[in-house]
Amino acid sequence: ARRAAGEHPGRLPQLLRQAQAHTGALPPLALPAGLHEAPPYLPAPSQPKPGWQCGLGLLVAAPLGRVAASALARLARSGITGLRLTPWRMLLVDGLAPQGMPGAGLTDHDHWICDAQDARLRVSACSGAPGCRQALAPTQDLALALAPHVPEGAHLHVSGCSKGCARQLPATVTLVAQAGGDGPVYGRGRHATAQAVPDSRWSARSLRDNPGLLFEEM
């Protein structure tokens, strides 16, 4: 009856009226339980993912954004009509039919990511040791080993030192190699870049043995 009379008895209109009356700003409404604000540095839901793009071709990624020259050469010589670099650290393959994927090497899991659900899309790493002289520990094998334990919607970055060459944005968890008394350790930063002061330090063994602990309480 109140709605029929033109009134708005709901709680939200009441809150809006209060906010306009006092500050002119919208009230900071809490998100429903179980929902969290998406940090702005994570990929937007609208960002393309590996897979067939209607009318365009196949979008493919590579583990940690690195592909062996031999795998790239095999793809280039497979009869495709074009390879395009994209802004999303992926390649768009033109002129390929689904049945041509094995011949082009794209079903080789070690070299390519064609599945949008592949956990390796949720990790990144710099060169690390031994590829970089500044690195205090290896990075890439650790990042790939931890990838299956990174929750969906989160990102793990592993850096060989605090320069953070391979990722200037924060990550949900950033591991940075540091010198330790008994060998290198990895400092953990949460929602931070490689330059941040870590909240805890982990050996490579403890990370591999307890990967689920990395993202606890996040």
Ligand code: SF4
């Ligand atoms: S972040 Fe450090 S270890 Fe990694 S590539 Fe850059 S300088 Fe090397």
